[in-house]
Amino acid sequence: MVALRARNPSEPGLPSQRGAALWARGARVKIRGVRTGRKAWSRPIKRLLVVLPSWVGDFVMATPTLRALRQHFDEAEVVFLSRPLLGDLIDGGGWADEVVFWEPKGRHRGLPAVVRLAARLRRRRFDGVVLLTNSFRSALLARLAGIPRRLGYDRDRRGYLLTDRLAVQRVDGEIAVTRMVDYYGHLAEHLGCAWPGERLELASDPASEAAVEKRLAGLGIAGGRPLVVICPGASFGASKLWLPERFAAVGDRLGERHGAAVVISCAPGEEDIARHIGERMETRGCVLDDPPTSLREFKSLIRRCDLLINNDTGPRHVAKAFGVPVVTVFGPTHPGWTDTDYPLERRVSVEVDCGPCQKKVCPLDHRCMTGVTVEAVTAAAEELLAQRGAGVA
Numbered sequence: 001m002v003a004l005r006a007r008n009p010s011e012p013g014l015p016s017q018r019g020a021a022l023w024a025r026g027a028r029v030k031i032r033g034v035r036t037g038r039k040a041w042s043r044p045i046k047r048l049l050v051v052l053p054s055w056v057g058d059f060v061m062a063t064p065t066l067r068a069l070r071q072h073f074d075e076a077e078v079v080f081l082s083r084p085l086l087g088d089l090i091d092g093g094g095w096a097d098e099v100v101f102w103e104p105k106g107r108h109r110g111l112p113a114v115v116r117l118a119a120r121l122r123r124r125r126f127d128g129v130v131l132l133t134n135s136f137r138s139a140l141l142a143r144l145a146g147i148p149r150r151l152g153y154d155r156d157r158r159g160y161l162l163t164d165r166l167a168v169q170r171v172d173g174e175i176a177v178t179r180m181v182d183y184y185g186h187l188a189e190h191l192g193c194a195w196p197g198e199r200l201e202l203a204s205d206p207a208s209e210a211a212v213e214k215r216l217a218g219l220g221i222a223g224g225r226p227l228v229v230i231c232p233g234a235s236f237g238a239s240k241l242w243l244p245e246r247f248a249a250v251g252d253r254l255g256e257r258h259g260a261a262v263v264i265s266c267a268p269g270e271e272d273i274a275r276h277i278g279e280r281m282e283t284r285g286c287v288l289d290d291p292p293t294s295l296r297e298f299k300s301l302i303r304r305c306d307l308l309i310n311n312d313t314g315p316r317h318v319a320k321a322f323g324v325p326v327v328t329v330f331g332p333t334h335p336g337w338t339d340t341d342y343p344l345e346r347r348v349s350v351e352v353d354c355g356p357c358q359k360k361v362c363p364l365d366h367r368c369m370t371g372v373t374v375e376a377v378t379a380a381a382e383e384l385l386a387q388r389g390a391g392v393a
Contacts, residue, residue: 051133252283254382
């Protein structure tokens, strides 16, 4: 297996006020036509490389496209290029014949490393590559690897490295707010795939499910009670974090009113936030911090639970992939990027004159998050629990 190194992905682009207003009026942004000097992918594809998004949520939102590519290129060898972080999420999906990983972040930086990695890929003799990433580096790597057909979005000054270039809609010179499921889907559509739709998909494995059940049993959590998982972290930055004491208050209310068992899950580096919530809860909150769950076990935990409460982060898309109700607290980020019309999600937010700002750290008073009340999140959670209990979900 070839080991390749990851790059910090460029962000999808920040919406201008006009771009945000366009979404608010209910418009779905359409990707502009392809700009390419060749007939698109007319030769048979025997080996296809797909460069995956770098983050959990982006990967899950790309699963409809990955499914469509696998179905369309059913006789081809499909290989994913991914960050090691996503390995547990990919497992069981059945979308690829092989997964190739970038090397861990921080190793072999610079152009010489890209050249060496490209040489390894060149020996694989890929016929085409689909770039689900927006980075210049991934396009350069594909070009240096000698892959004859290279499909991606014409942005970040990389258009000349691509043979098939999709243009994005812009407003005031900035990329307009676009649903990521559609953003990825247009790449598949260009290759002749059926429209991927927006059904997110993941798979869990029996070993992980057994491990999760054992861990929950060790905490005294058994069946018969609603299981509520709280994910209070956000790798994006501090601006996305709702207040830990408010997560704790919601957990207490669901425990008292509905007999819910509340579990606080965290990724490595988020242990302090999770512990703070557990300490502030008056009813019992079980913190999964020693050790934090792996992504493989996290999938099984979410599949097992009755409700997820989180910030606008990757776990909400994991819940969608397993058909689990989810309450998402939104603050600085625009919901249009990650919208999937999922009927079992309740988004809780407040309107502020400075948002959505898309900033990682709030330069003001974090009003978009402090304005979200315990009552509002609890009401959304109780509505979904009631539906779950009535068999609606």
